[in-house]
Amino acid sequence: xxxxxxxxxxxxxxxxxxxxxxxxxxxxxxxxxxxxxxxxxxxxxxxxxxxxxxxxxxxxxxxxxxxxxxxxxxxxxxxxxxxxxxxxxxxxxxxxxxxxxxxxxxxxxxxxxxxxxxxxxxxxxxxxxxxxxxxxxxxxxxxxxxxxxxxxxxxxxxxxxxxxxxxxxxxxxxxxxxxxxxxxxxxxxxxxxxxxxxxxxxxxxxxxxxxxxxxxxxxxxxxxxxxxxxxxxxxxxxxxxxxxxxxxxxxxxxxxxxxxxxxxxxxxxxxxxxxxxxxxxxxxxxxxxxxxxxxxxxxxxxxxxxxxxxxxxxxxxxxxxxxxxxxxxx
Amino acid sequence: xxxxxxxxxxxxxxxxxxxxxxxxxxxxxxxxxxxxxxxxxxxxxxxxxxxxxxxxxxxxxxxxxxxxxxxxxxxxxxxxxxxxxxxxxxxxxxxxxxxxxxxxxxxxxxxxxxxxxxxxxxxxxxxxxxxxxxxxxxxxxxxxxxxxxxxxxxxxxxxxxxxxxxxxxxxxxxxxxxxxxxxxxxxxxxxxxxxxxxxxxxxxxxxxxxxxxxxxxxxxxxxxxxxxxxxxxxxxxxxxxxxxxxxxxxxxx
Numbered sequence: 114x115x116x117x118x119x120x121x122x123x124x125x126x127x128x129x130x131x132x133x134x135x136x137x138x139x140x141x142x143x144x145x146x147x148x149x150x151x152x153x154x155x156x157x158x159x160x161x162x163x164x165x166x167x168x169x170x171x172x173x174x175x176x177x178x179x180x181x182x183x184x185x186x187x188x189x190x191x192x193x194x195x196x197x198x199x200x201x202x203x204x205x206x207x208x209x210x211x212x213x214x215x216x217x218x219x220x221x222x223x224x225x226x227x228x229x230x231x232x233x234x235x236x237x238x239x240x241x242x243x244x245x246x247x248x249x250x251x252x253x254x255x256x257x258x259x260x261x262x263x264x265x266x267x268x269x270x271x272x273x274x275x276x277x278x279x280x281x282x283x284x285x286x287x288x289x290x291x292x293x294x295x296x297x298x299x300x301x302x303x304x305x306x307x308x309x310x311x312x313x314x315x316x317x318x319x320x321x322x323x324x325x326x327x328x329x330x331x332x333x334x335x336x337x338x339x340x341x342x343x344x345x346x347x348x349x350x351x352x353x354x355x356x357x358x359x360x361x362x363x364x365x366x367x368x369x370x371x372x373x374x375x376x377x378x379x380x381x382x383x384x385x386x387x388x389x390x391x392x393x394x395x396x397x398x399x400x401x402x403x404x405x406x407x408x409x410x411x412x413x414x415x416x417x418x419x420x421x422x423x424x425x426x427x428x429x430x431x432x433x434x435x436x437x438x439x440x441x442x443x
Numbered sequence: 444x445x446x447x448x449x450x451x452x453x454x455x456x457x458x459x460x461x462x463x464x465x466x467x468x469x470x471x472x473x474x475x476x477x478x479x480x481x482x483x484x485x486x487x488x489x490x491x492x493x494x495x496x497x498x499x500x501x502x503x504x505x506x507x508x509x510x511x512x513x514x515x516x517x518x519x520x521x522x523x524x525x526x527x528x529x530x531x532x533x534x535x536x537x538x539x540x541x542x543x544x545x546x547x548x549x550x551x552x553x554x555x556x557x558x559x560x561x562x563x564x565x566x567x568x569x570x571x572x573x574x575x576x577x578x579x580x581x582x583x584x585x586x587x588x589x590x591x592x593x594x595x596x597x598x599x600x601x602x603x604x605x606x607x608x609x610x611x612x613x614x615x616x617x618x619x620x621x622x623x624x625x626x627x628x629x630x631x632x633x634x635x636x637x638x639x640x641x642x643x644x645x646x647x648x649x650x651x652x653x654x655x656x657x658x659x660x661x662x663x664x665x666x667x668x669x670x671x672x673x674x675x676x677x678x679x680x681x682x683x684x685x686x687x688x689x690x691x692x693x694x695x696x
Contacts, residue, residue, distance in 0.1 A: 292561070299551050299562050306549035308513060310563045311537030311613050 125279055132268040140271055144339075146380040147274035151332045152353075153360035153372035154281040158325040160358070161367035162288065162297040163318060169233035171354035172240050173210040173326040177333030178348040179244065181206035182257045192260070199263045203334035210330020211323050218319040234354070241349050256344030263338055270339035274332065278373075281328045286369045288324075297321055352397075359400060363407045365414030374416050463524060464488040464648065465510065465541075465617055470519035472505050479505045481672035483519070487617060492639075492649045494659040494680065497669035503652040504546050506669070507619045510650075511543045512536050523617070538568055542615030546622050546652075548606040552595025556586055559594050559609050569614025579608040582638060600631035607638070617648040624655055636662055660684050 132140050152170050159165040184191055184202040191198035217236065224232045244251045251257065265273070288294035296317045299307040304314060337343045347353075356379060357372070364375020379400075386399060411418035465487040472480040480502040487493045497503050508514045510521055512533040521528045523539055531539075551559055560579055564572050580587035583604040589597060594605055603623055610618055620639070624632040636658050643649055643662070653659040660666055660680040668676035668683070676683065683689060 295554065295558055295562055298554065302551045302553060303549055305513060306545065306551060307562075308533040309511065309537075309543045309545050309549060310609055311534045311565050312562065313532065313534040315532075 125275075128275055129272060131275075132271050137267070140267060142380065142384055144267070144271045144274050146376055147271075147278040148332055148336060149356060149360055149376040149380060150278040150373050151274065151281045151328050152357035153364070153376050154278070154285050154369075155325040155329045156357040157361040157366055157372050158281075158285055158288065159318075159321055160361055161285075161371070162294060162301065163321055164301045165318065165321075166230040166358070167233045167325070168230050168358060169235075169237035169354055170325075170329060170357050171349055171351075172233070172237045173214065173329040174333035174336070174353060175240060175244070175343075175345075175349035176213055177203075177206035177210045177330030178337035178343045179206075179251065179257070179333075180209040181334040181337055182259055182343055183250070185259050185263055186257065192263075195262050199265070199338055202263075203331065203338060206334035206337075207327055207331035210333070211327045214323040214326035215319065218315075218322045222315055222318050222322065237349065237351075237354050241345050244345050244349065252344070254344065256342055256347075258342050259338070261341070264341050265335065265338040267339070270335055273335045277328050277332050277335065282369055282373065284324060284328070289369065293317065293320065359404055361414075363403065363411075363414055365416030365418075368414070368416050371414050371416045375414065378415065464491065465650070466520075466522045467506070467510065468520045470506065470509060470516055470521065472502070472509050472514055472516045479672055480509065480516075483669065483672070483674055485667050485674065485677070487648050487650050489616065490643075490646045490648050491665070492643045492651070492663045494656070494663035494666040495650060495652045495669060496654070496656050496659065496666055496683075499654065501669040502672040503669055504621055507543060507621050507650070507652060510536075510619065511541060537613050537615075538565055540614075540616035542610035542613055542618040544603075544606045544610045544618065544620045544623060546625065548602045550594040550602055550605055550609070552593065554594055555591055556594055556597070556605055557590040559605055560586070560590075560612050563609035563612030565613045575612050575614065579611055582611070582641070583608055600627050600635070603627060603631075603635060604638075607635075611642075615647070617650065618642065619650045619652070621652045622654060623651065624653065624658060632658060656683075656689070 128143070131143060135143070152174065155173075156167055156170045159167050181199075181202045184205055185198060186192070188202075191202050194201070221229065221232050221236070245253055247253070248255070288297070296307070296312045299310065299312055300314050300317055307314060333348055337348065340347070360375035360379050361372045362375065363378060364373065365371030382399070382403070407414075465485075467486070468484045470480055470483040471478065483502065483506055485493070485495070495503050495506065505514060509516045510523075510528070512528065512531055512535075515530075523536070523541060526539065528536060528539075551562065554562070557576070560576060561572065564575055566572075569575060570578070580590075585601060586604055586608055589601065594602065597605060607618075607620070607623070623635055623639070627635065639649060639651070640662055649663075651659050651663060656666075660683055663680050666677065666680050666683045667674050668689070676686070676689075
C-alpha cells in the first residue's frame, strides 16, 4: 500500500529534474502544461465532486497575479525586499484568491446548475471590465510590469508550477477519500438526502470553492512573476478560463488524473497547431471541433473511455444469462 | 434524565413542560399557490411514539419536511425542545436532535453502506464514530455483513434499515420516519417495527408517517389523522383503532 502510494513520486522526481536535462522549449511547454493541470484539477474539484461548473476559474488566476503585482508596485517595503518580497506578495496573491472565494461563495452558491456556470463566467467578465476601467490602479489595457529583481527564473517557475500541479492533484486525491469528499459526493448525488443526514450544503460547497481557488491564485502569482508582465488578456483571458474546462472534460471529469490527461492532450495539440501547422481556421474552431467529437465518442473523457473499455470487453466475454422475457399481463 | 411524560390538563399553565419535545402549531405549507398543509398542530413529547396517518396527498410528507427545514412553511410555529425552528437550516436541526428517514430511503446509491452511515454521523454530537457504527451494526447485523457493498445494490428492506441507521448515526432524540413500510414485504415490515419498538424502549421519540395504519397504531401511543392538509382526528391509538370506519372514512385503503 505504502509502495503503491509512493509510486507517483518517481515520475514527479524525474519531472523535477526537467530544467536541468530538457531543452528550454520543452521546459517552457511543460511549465504551461503544469499551469493548465493546476487550473483544470482546481476546476474539477467543483466540477467533478459537486457538479458545479465554474466557467470563471481564471478569475482567481487573475486575482492572484494582480494582487501580487500591485503589492510589489505599491508597497515600497516589499519592493525593497527583493525575492523575499516577491514571495510574500505571491503568498498574499494566493490568500487574496482564497478570501475572495470565501466571500464570492455567498452570492454564487445561491445559483444552481447552468445559473452557477453563467454566474461564474459573469464574474470573470466583471473582473475584466473592472481592471480595464481602473487604469490608474491596474494599468488598464497597458498592463503592469514589475522590476527585473522580482522575476522568477524559468527553473524556479517550472518547479513552483510543478509543485502547484502536484499539490492540486494530491488535494483532489485526498478529498476523494475524506469525509469532506464524501459529503461533497453526497450533496451532488442527492441534496435532499444529504440535508436529511445533516450535511451543511453551503458550507461544503464553500470549502470546495476556496480549495479550488487557492492553488489557482498562487499559479497566477507565479505565472505573473515569471513573465514580469500581466494584462487582462493574459491572466484574465477567456481561453484561460475555458481551457481548464475543456481539459477536464476531454481528460475525464471526476477522476483525479483526468485533468492531467486532458491538459497534456490539449497542450500537445496547442503546440502542434501553433508551431508545425499552417492553420486554415482559427485555433478556437479546432478546439470546438475536438470538444464536439470528444463528447460524441467519449462523453466521460479519455481516461474513463480507456479504463472502462477493457471492463466492458471482459463483461461481454461472459454474457449474463438473458433474462426471460416477462409476458405482458394486465 | 428522561422524566416520564405526564399529560397536562388542557390549556394549563403556559410554560414548563410545554417546552419539551416537538410542538407544531397552525402549520401551513404551500407549493406555489397550491396549499398542501392547511392547518396542522401536533405534539410529540420526549420518548413518545406518535403516528401520523392519512391518505396519499394529505400532507404527511410535507409536514415532516417542514419540521426538518427542507421546505419553509408560510405560516405556523414549530418548536423543538423549546427552540423555535423558524429559518433554522436543516443541519442545525439535526444537531438539535431531529432525525428524518425520508420517504423512499434517499440513500447515496454509489457509496458503500458504511460510507452512507459515516455521512450520517455528526462529529461532536453523540458517541464517537466507531461507537455509533458499532451500535447501528448491533441493531442491524445485516448492515455489518454488507458494509463494503454499494447502497444501491441492497434490497428494499436493507435500504430501509440503512436509511434508519444513517439517521441514528446523528444520535437523534426524535426520529421522524416517512412511510418506512412502503414497498416492503409484510415479514420485513414486522421486522422493521420490532426494531422501531426497541428504539422506542430505549427512550427515542418517534413520529411515524404511514398510509397503512395497523402496524403504526399497534406501536404508537397516540395518532393523528391528516386529510387534505388538516388534522381531522386525533387521540390515543386504542381509541383510533376502535373508531368506526376509520379506514374507510379517512384512509381509503
